[in-house]
Amino acid sequence: MNKKVIKTVSVVGLFSCLAIGFTSCEKRDPNSPGVEFMPDMYRSPSLESNMAYTMLESGEIMQANRLPVKGTVARGYLPYVYGNDTAGYGNAGRHLHNPLPKNETNLKQGEELYGKFCVHCHGTSGQGDGLVGGKLPGSPPSFTGALKNLPEGKMFHTITYGKGLMGPHASQLTQEERWKVVLYIQKLQNPEGMATANIAANATPAETKPEEKK
Amino acid sequence: MDTILNKPQRRFLAAISSLFLFIISFNSAFAADAEKLFKQNCAVCHSLGKNKLAGPGLEGIGTRVPDDAWLAKWIKNNKEVLKSGDAYAKKIVGENNGAEMSVFTHLSDEEIAALVTYIKNPPQPKEATTAKSPAAGEEKAEEKGINPLAILIGVIAFLIVIIGVLRGVAHSLKNIQNERMGLPGEEAIGPWREFKMWVVNHKTTTGVIVLFILGTLLTEGWYALKAIGVYEEYHPTQPIAFSHKVHAGDNAINCQYCHSGVEKSKTAGIPSVNICMNCHKGISSGPNTGTTEIAKIYEAAGWDPDKAEYSKPQKPIQWVKVHNLQDFVYFSHQQHVKVGKQDCANCHGDIKEMTTAKQVSPLTMGWCIDCHRKTEVPGMKDNPYYESLHKKLAEKYKGQPITVDKMGGIECGKCHY
Numbered sequence: 001m002n003k004k005v006i007k008t009v010s011v012v013g014l015f016s017c018l019a020i021g022f023t024s025c026e027k028r029d030p031n032s033p034g035v036e037f038m039p040d041m042y043r044s045p046s047l048e049s050n051m052a053y054t055m056l057e058s059g060e061i062m063q064a065n066r067l068p069v070k071g072t073v074a075r076g077y078l079p080y081v082y083g084n085d086t087a088g089y090g091n092a093g094r095h096l097h098n099p100l101p102k103n104e105t106n107l108k109q110g111e112e113l114y115g116k117f118c119v120h121c122h123g124t125s126g127q128g129d130g131l132v133g134g135k136l137p138g139s140p141p142s143f144t145g146a147l148k149n150l151p152e153g154k155m156f157h158t159i160t161y162g163k164g165l166m167g168p169h170a171s172q173l174t175q176e177e178r179w180k181v182v183l184y185i186q187k188l189q190n191p192e193g194m195a196t197a198n199i200a201a202n203a204t205p206a207e208t209k210p211e212e213k214k
Numbered sequence: 215m216d217t218i219l220n221k222p223q224r225r226f227l228a229a230i231s232s233l234f235l236f237i238i239s240f241n242s243a244f245a246a247d248a249e250k251l252f253k254q255n256c257a258v259c260h261s262l263g264k265n266k267l268a269g270p271g272l273e274g275i276g277t278r279v280p281d282d283a284w285l286a287k288w289i290k291n292n293k294e295v296l297k298s299g300d301a302y303a304k305k306i307v308g309e310n311n312g313a314e315m316s317v318f319t320h321l322s323d324e325e326i327a328a329l330v331t332y333i334k335n336p337p338q339p340k341e342a343t344t345a346k347s348p349a350a351g352e353e354k355a356e357e358k359g360i361n362p363l364a365i366l367i368g369v370i371a372f373l374i375v376i377i378g379v380l381r382g383v384a385h386s387l388k389n390i391q392n393e394r395m396g397l398p399g400e401e402a403i404g405p406w407r408e409f410k411m412w413v414v415n416h417k418t419t420t421g422v423i424v425l426f427i428l429g430t431l432l433t434e435g436w437y438a439l440k441a442i443g444v445y446e447e448y449h450p451t452q453p454i455a456f457s458h459k460v461h462a463g464d465n466a467i468n469c470q471y472c473h474s475g476v477e478k479s480k481t482a483g484i485p486s487v488n489i490c491m492n493c494h495k496g497i498s499s500g501p502n503t504g505t506t507e508i509a510k511i512y513e514a515a516g517w518d519p520d521k522a523e524y525s526k527p528q529k530p531i532q533w534v535k536v537h538n539l540q541d542f543v544y545f546s547h548q549q550h551v552k553v554g555k556q557d558c559a560n561c562h563g564d565i566k567e568m569t570t571a572k573q574v575s576p577l578t579m580g581w582c583i584d585c586h587r588k589t590e591v592p593g594m595k596d597n598p599y600y601e602s603l604h605k606k607l608a609e610k611y612k613g614q615p616i617t618v619d620k621m622g623g624i625e626c627g628k629c630h631y
Contacts, residue, residue: 172489
């Protein structure tokens with residue numbers, strides 16, 4: 001009889017140890033992801049995007065996200081010839097023109113992109129009254145004011161390299177996307193004129209290359 | 215007044231005072247206008263203090279430039295001044311590495327005159343609003359420090375000790391009593407032996423208690439086992455106390471501004487420092503942590519805020535990845551966001567309210583499949599091929615909604631290959 005009792009008690013003890021063992025792994029510590037079964041299935045030796053890793057030889061820590069090897073060209077990449085200087089800005093304004101047709105589709109996509117990448121500083125109507133724009137030392141100039149007659153090439157140049165307090169947005173927007181944004185800004189510069197005249201005249205089917213699929 | 219001044223005198227006084235009032239109001243309106251003009255046109259590149267933004271700071275401009283007329287000409291169209299071969303113009307362009315200033319030909323001469331007056335005599339800067347102390351957030355995190363289980367175990371241990379002491383006391387008291395009455399002293403029974411005797415005498419109660427404990431432990435253990443490898447609720451401290459609440463919530467910045475890869479790539483992407491700098495070039499102090507956290511961005515970007523240039527060595531920020539999907543499963547953000555039109559919040563929760571990014575979804579296979587079984591797929595009107603496939607499916611599953619699983623969304627090879 002006594003042996004049985006001891007057996008039961010020890011079983012209970014074993015389970016309680018197990019349970020405490022497991023429950024203590026509960027994610028109370030926000031810095032611990034929890035228990036991993038076979039960690040190398042979760043963290044493989046191959047480089048994951050957005051993860052830091054250590055270079056073994058030097059011990060130097062480097063980001064897995066690297067710049068492309070020198071001289072390589074990504075698919076769909078087009079070189080941009082104008083330099084990030086005064087001359088480049090002026091030349092872009094004179095010689096650079098939008099390759100995209102001014103049609104509804106491009107304008108709509110431009111509006112969508114403007115809403116994601118520009119609106120928080122430049123504001124919905126382009127008056128420089130966005131939420132972030134108000135927190136900058138000076139709000140961005142209005143598209144209907146100082147920038148009313150800004151040529152499209154200069155807009156493209158500015159989105160690519162930034163100007164004044166605005167930073168370069170080339171890493172966020174492809175060249176095609178930048179031109180779509182330019183189209184929408186032109187609508188903001190001249191809300192009435194653009195809507196009727198230009199679109200009607202350019203209502204040709206889109207000449208843009210089909211969207212790249214992965 | 216009536217007694218002292220006659221009528222014409224009073225009229226004259228009224229006229230004078232109204233003129234005076236007019237001048238005052240005109241002047242203040244003028245000042246306000248100049249401030250507005252400055253903010254709209256100049257402040258993007260120039261500060262009123264010493265610090266350089268894109269262009270030089272304007273403190274002490276009155277003593278630097280040749281004269282007001284030159285300044286007005288320069289503001290209106292600096293290109294013309296440069297063309298005329300003005301020596302001072304060439305000097306300042308050289309000092310600023312040839313940076314080009316915009317022309318302001320759309321401003322009237324009066325507006326420019328107001329601006330000149332304004333930048334020469336700027337208003338005293340208001341006291342910088344002190345940032346809320348960062349301690350507030352830290353205290354909150356420490357509040358829930360003590361584990362309730364530890365408290366329970368402590369109480370039980372304490373009770374056991376008390377019971378042991380009381381038993382000892384009771385036993386010696388009884389022995390003293392027995393001694394007085396001339397009875398032989400009782401042998402001390404160990405607590406373990408007494409417990410065993412109690413168990414033998416109360417078999418049913420013991421059985422119930424043991425079953426209860428076993429049941430609880432088994433269920434607890436079962437759920438604990440199921441949580442292995444699931445990162446739900448994981449919200450690690452990041453090297454920079456970046457708050458999604460401030461950026462995506464309060465300032466309503468679109469998720470894609472920073473995670474711009476979400477429609478183009480498998481991963482949404484952690485923004486590189488240049489994207490932080492797109493705004494933080496101008497914003498060096500935040501509402502929660504003041505300048506301390508933003509200074510870390512400057513350090514990473516190699517940005518010198520005093521000289522307003524990238525002149526220091528760069529150091530990558532080692533963000534801690536929160537959502538980690540194993541290598542044996544394929545997941546693409548592009549498919550889900552671009553084609554599937556899924557909102558970020560569907561999987562990532564209300565990130566606009568989070569101070570530290572937290573994983574709210576378990577990211578288990580059951581969770582994936584659950585969603586694939588529920589989510590309906592609309593046809594693709596602009597693609598005839600996919601539209602025809604969709605029609606075929608609609609015929610096959612008459613009356614049933616076409617969900618992701620109906621088009622192979624839960625096949626093994628879809629995600630595991």
